[in-house]
Amino acid sequence: VHLVVIVPPKISISTLMGHLKGRSAIRLYNRFPHIRKKLWGNHFWSRGYxxxxxxxxxxxxxxxxxxxxxxxxxxxxxxxxxx
Structure with a gap:
């Protein structure tokens, strides 16, 4: 997934990425519970960005x-x- 976003200076990039990755993973797991079985270590996103x-x-x-x-x-x- 590749995004181009505008981020206000008061929001840190790490905070933004944590929210984006965390919330999107939770929503996807809730919507498609079967994908948990396909992932290693229950991690939807890779660690880096x-x-x-x-x-x-x-x-x-x-x-x-x-x-x-x-x-x-x-x-x-x-x-x-x-x-």
Whole structure:
């Protein structure tokens, strides 16, 4: 999931990400309880996140997103081998 958001300076990025990841995971688990069985360690989101400003380093963000998509494809292929 990739988002572009406007965040007021008084809100820390870590607080924002904690709320986004925590609340969305709870809602998804409530709506689709069967996904818990598919996840390792009951974690819906990965631990990390990437933050940068658009405009100043937009190309860096684009490269990061492309790299993440490739990494996710590799992970999905590995998971298929385990099934």
């Amino acid at each position: 990437f933050v940068d400003t658009v405009g100043v380093n937009e190309e860096i963000i684009r490269r990061y997103v492309r790299h993440q998509e490739k990494t996710e494809q590799i992970h999905e292929q590995q998971m298929e081998l385990l099934e």
